Amino acid sequence: MDFEFTPEQEEKREDFTAFCKEEAKRAPEGWIGGMAAEETDEGWAYHRSVVEKVAAKGWLCLPWPKEYGGQGHGPIEQLIFSEVAAYYRVPAIPMHFMTVAAGILMYGSEEQKKEWLPKMARAEINWAEGLSEPNAGSDLAALTTTAIADGDDYVINGQKVWTSGAHRADHIFILARTDPNLPRHKGLTFFVNRIGPGIEFRPLIFMNRSHLYNETFIDDFRVSKRNIIGKLNQGWYVMMAGRNFARANISLAAAGKRDLEDLIEYCKQTQEGGEFLAKKPLIRQRLADFVIDYEAALKFAYHVCWLQTKGKDVAAEAAACGYYANELNLRLANTAMEIMGLYGTLKGGSKWAPFCGKFQELSQWSSGFTIAGGTTEIRKNVIAWTGLGLPRD
Ligand SMILES: Cc1cc2nc3c(=O)[nH]c(=O)nc-3n(C[C@H](O)[C@H](O)[C@H](O)COP(=O)(O)OP(=O)(O)OC[C@H]3O[C@@H](n4cnc5c(N)ncnc54)[C@H](O)[C@@H]3O)c2cc1C
Structure with missing residues (x-):
């Protein structure tokens, strides 16, 4: 990574962490994070109550100029907040918020910025x-x-x-x-x-x-x-202003890192054939690989954000970053289900489902995420054309 967090950024991370840890305690029973907010009335009520608190703190729009309701910080602060919220599975950022905000900030007229951004900063728009x-x-x-x-x-x-x-x-x-x-x-x-x-x-x-x-x-x-x-x-x-922003989304890697930690805990606590899963060499090696991959995915997201702060065109890097995290999450979910065997396929609601059926849900969501906002193949095309300068077919 080409930068270090400043002491102020570290302090902000501590504030965000304290807030998210508290909010995570209010999650509905069986909450597994991810896309669950839109799915049920209970999840939606939880999401809205968290978002209103986040908006009141000014954390939805940390890097926006103050005249539009922002805090005047840099994009790195916003990324830290997104990372922490996703890690604690706190649904703190409304869907599509960052995408449309990027479009309005870059291309909206002064009148439009004053009309739309403060309302968004107050979390009044879904x-x-x-x-x-x-x-x-x-x-x-x-x-x-x-x-x-x-x-x-x-x-x-x-x-x-x-x-x-x-x-x-x-x-x-x-x-x-x-x-x-x-x-x-x-x-x-x-x-x-x-x-x-x-x-x-x-x-x-x-x-x-x-x-x-x-x-x-x-x-x-x-x-x-x-x-x-x-x-x-x-x-x-x-549209492309928002797409590039969304493709480098750090929440994917942060949420996946937390899921990996759950899987590691499961392997430490679960026995198969009289031996803890965490003692099996193949499982240990696969978990170790994931630890490295998630650290790389998080650093990659910060790297893309840092390049953006330098005014660089990040289309290829953003495509690569999202592609890496999406495929990683899918691989993790499928590995978890392999390790858990038939238990891993059970839905939440069954008393035998590990982590309320989290990993079978994740396996289905993650395959969708390798399509949403640009498929893996399209992201590879962007890397080839824009990043490597290869000819278009
Ligand atoms: C979970 C989910 C959420 C979504 N949310 C939204 C949303 O809120 N709003 C919205 O507008 N859209 C949304 N989408 C739509 C999403 O953006 C599209 O599904 C995506 O762009 C792919 O388009 P498609 O489904 O038409 O597939 P197609 O474009 O038909 O692609 C089919 C297959 O062909 C491959 N392919 C196509 N063209 C090429 C090429 N040039 N080179 C190599 N391979 C290629 C693709 O990679 C894919 O494997 C969502 C999709 C999903 C799965």
């Missing part, structure tokens, strides 16, 4: 992300949702898919085609708006039977021209 469509995921520029000018508004029509947490959201950001005659990614515009008439969400039940995702049907949804972030037909760049 966002849904309306980007992917049934025929536009990896190839997002193929999207067909249209926005057509009508007086002071744009009227949006189309369909989005995999809209995470939308059934809990009150606002949505949408990427829509505003000029079909321009090259594909140049005719798109980024809209933000309160969810209202013309938007319908239908549950898209995930493979673990939970309701986290949705299909979104958009039928004559009116959005004021004032709610275009960035310029007309320049929405691709607003």
